[in-house]
Amino acid sequence: MGFRYEIRLSGSGGQGLILMGIILAEAIGIYDGKFVAQTQSYGPEARGGSSKAEVIMSDEEIDYPKAMKLDLLFAMNQKSCDEFYPDLKPDGVLIVDSTFVNQIPTPKAFQVPVTRIAREKFKREVVANIIALGALTQLTQIVSSKAVESAILARVPKGTEKLNRDALKAGMAAAKKAKKKWMKTEVPSEIPKEDLLDSY
Amino acid sequence: MGFRYEIRLSGSGGQGLILMGIILAEAIGIYDGKFVAQTQSYGPEARGGSSKAEVIMSDEEIDYPKAMKLDLLFAMNQKSCDEFYPDLKPDGVLIVDSTFVNQIPTPKAFQVPVTRIAREKFKREVVANIIALGALTQLTQIVSSKAVESAILARVPKGTEKLNRDALKAGMAAAKKAKKKWMKTEVPSEIPKEDLLDSY
Numbered sequence: 001m002g003f004r005y006e007i008r009l010s011g012s013g014g015q016g017l018i019l020m021g022i023i024l025a026e027a028i029g030i031y032d033g034k035f036v037a038q039t040q041s042y043g044p045e046a047r048g049g050s051s052k053a054e055v056i057m058s059d060e061e062i063d064y065p066k067a068m069k070l071d072l073l074f075a076m077n078q079k080s081c082d083e084f085y086p087d088l089k090p091d092g093v094l095i096v097d098s099t100f101v102n103q104i105p106t107p108k109a110f111q112v113p114v115t116r117i118a119r120e121k122f123k124r125e126v127v128a129n130i131i132a133l134g135a136l137t138q139l140t141q142i143v144s145s146k147a148v149e150s151a152i153l154a155r156v157p158k159g160t161e162k163l164n165r166d167a168l169k170a171g172m173a174a175a176k177k178a179k180k181k182w183m184k185t186e187v188p189s190e191i192p193k194e195d196l197l198d199s200y
Numbered sequence: 201m202g203f204r205y206e207i208r209l210s211g212s213g214g215q216g217l218i219l220m221g222i223i224l225a226e227a228i229g230i231y232d233g234k235f236v237a238q239t240q241s242y243g244p245e246a247r248g249g250s251s252k253a254e255v256i257m258s259d260e261e262i263d264y265p266k267a268m269k270l271d272l273l274f275a276m277n278q279k280s281c282d283e284f285y286p287d288l289k290p291d292g293v294l295i296v297d298s299t300f301v302n303q304i305p306t307p308k309a310f311q312v313p314v315t316r317i318a319r320e321k322f323k324r325e326v327v328a329n330i331i332a333l334g335a336l337t338q339l340t341q342i343v344s345s346k347a348v349e350s351a352i353l354a355r356v357p358k359g360t361e362k363l364n365r366d367a368l369k370a371g372m373a374a375a376k377k378a379k380k381k382w383m384k385t386e387v388p389s390e391i392p393k394e395d396l397l398d399s400y
Contacts, residue, residue: 018222022240029242037241039265040222042229065239066265157357 002060005142006067009132010084011076011097013049015115016129021053023133023151024143028057031147037065050080057142074136075101076114076128095139097132107185110139112178117170127167130156134171139179145172202260205342206267209332210284211276211297213249215315216329221253223333223351224343228257231347237265250280257342274336275301276314276328295339297332307385310339312378317370327367330356334371339379345372 007024009017018040025038035058040051054067072093075081077100085105088094094106099115112135118128130152137148149168156164207224209217218240225238235258240251254267272293275281277300285305288294294306299315312335318328330352337348349368356364 022218025240025242030246033244035243037239039237039239040225041237041262041265042225043235043261044233046230061243062241065241
């Protein structure tokens with residue numbers, strides 16, 4: 001069986017998660033040249049405003065495009081973090097928007113103040129999803145930053161290219177900081193810190 | 201096993217098929233309250249510029265979100281019509297953008313000049329996907345026009361609401377015309393015309 005990597009992006013409706021999923025899928029599939037499937041599902045409960053988008057990447061054609069056990073969960077609010085954390089693999093990566101997620105279920109999580117950066121640095125909450133993409137790109141090795149930048153520029157409205165490029169960079173920089181902080185975090189002594197590091 | 205209905209929207213990159221899929225999925229899932237999954241897949245061949253988006257609807261939760269045998273194929277160019285027509289069920293519905301699809305594989309197809317309407321009536325090719333949504337809504341019973349209108353208005357840029365509402369209506373009107381023309385079409389005598397009608 002080939003390599004398969006499952007990502008779920010989750011939060012509230014309006015946080016731009018579907019576009020984030022499409023850009024990530026296009027970066028991986030069109031610009032990095034791997035197989036990728038991108039899905040969103042709605043049910044009768046969808047009026048509640050929860051939103052999730054999934055991206056599955058593989059080195060072979062994808063027969064089953066729905067996530068089963070997550071390699072990466074990006075949670076943009078507390079509700080989605082609580083709901084989907086159980087779907088994460090034991091060695092899976094959790095990234096949270098620390099603007100909205102205060103109760104973190106694991107010391108292994110990366111905390112990036114995505115929406116706070118969008119508000120304070122850009123005065124535009126709408127770029128939160130692009131900042132989040134930058135953080136994801138920096139914290140994982142699954143997609144190249146060049147591919148992500150190309151995919152962003154192909155999808156965002158004309159005239160907003162600089163804003164979005166800056167947002168991507170800000171997300172990558174914030175993720176670097178989050179990783180540094182994470183390296184210094186106290187973790188329960190029953191988990192050797194090397195084991196945590198090995199997961200990444 | 202419950203009701204399941206599989207739709208594929210296909211054409212060239214740049215025809216707005218992914219947004220069309222998302223709007224259709226949100227109309228069905230959020231506004232009409234059924235279960236729905238919306239997927240796009242890319243492979244290493246994706247640079248070629250072919251685009252497809254799938255929408256699966258069901259009256260129960262969707263375990264397998266990828267289309268197997270299509271109930272509805274919307275082909276916005278000749279290549280995708282040729283490639284995907286074999287995936288259509290024998291009683292499936294084929295709708296083509298007759299601006300680009302000239303070789304129709306079945307007398308059962310509905311021919312709507314989607315892009316020509318976008319160009320001539322609106323001087324904006326970018327609304328072709330909304331005209332196509334109008335045609336799809338008119339020619340099938342799978343989603344209400346009210347749900348589609350709400351989903352469109354929630355997704356299109358501010359300031360373009362009237363343009364998009366008019367495009368939706370133009371698509372519905374063109375589909376009515378296409379259906380009338382289709383009713384008068386000569387079909388090979390070995391297919392009783394009633395059988396064709398029964399499919400819809």
